[in-house]
Amino acid sequence: MxxxxxxxxxxxxxxxxxxxxxxxxxxxxxxxxxxxxxxDKEADxxxxxxxxxxxxxxxxxxxxxxxxxxxxxxxxxxxSLIDGKFNEEE
Numbered sequence: 001m002x003x004x005x006x007x008x009x010x011x012x013x014x015x016x017x018x019x020x021x022x023x024x025x026x027x028x029x030x031x032x033x034x035x036x037x038x039x040d041k042e043a044d045x046x047x048x049x050x051x052x053x054x055x056x057x058x059x060x061x062x063x064x065x066x067x068x069x070x071x072x073x074x075x076x077x078x079x080s081l082i083d084g085k086f087n088e089e090e
Contacts (some may be wrong), residue, residue, distance in 0.1 A: 023083060030070035
């Protein structure tokens with residue numbers, strides 16, 4: 001099964017180390033391979049360094065692509081984390 005969605009980074013600091021770590025933790029809960037795309041760059045959602053190298057800042061869009069048995073659930077959980085500003089105050 002495959003699912004994808006484009007989301008906007010809304011937290012002030014973008015996809016920084018703490019946010020990337022949270023995203024990896026969420027991605028690892030599911031039986032799915034999750035990839036984030038931004039422009040011509042892509043990163044595995046299991047790699048904090050890879051996610052940080054996307055250099056995703058506030059206001060930028062990333063596409064989440066999820067493949068596997070839990071594709072829909074993983075996509076929803078990661079989109080919710082991003083939409084929820086990675087649980088940050090700002």
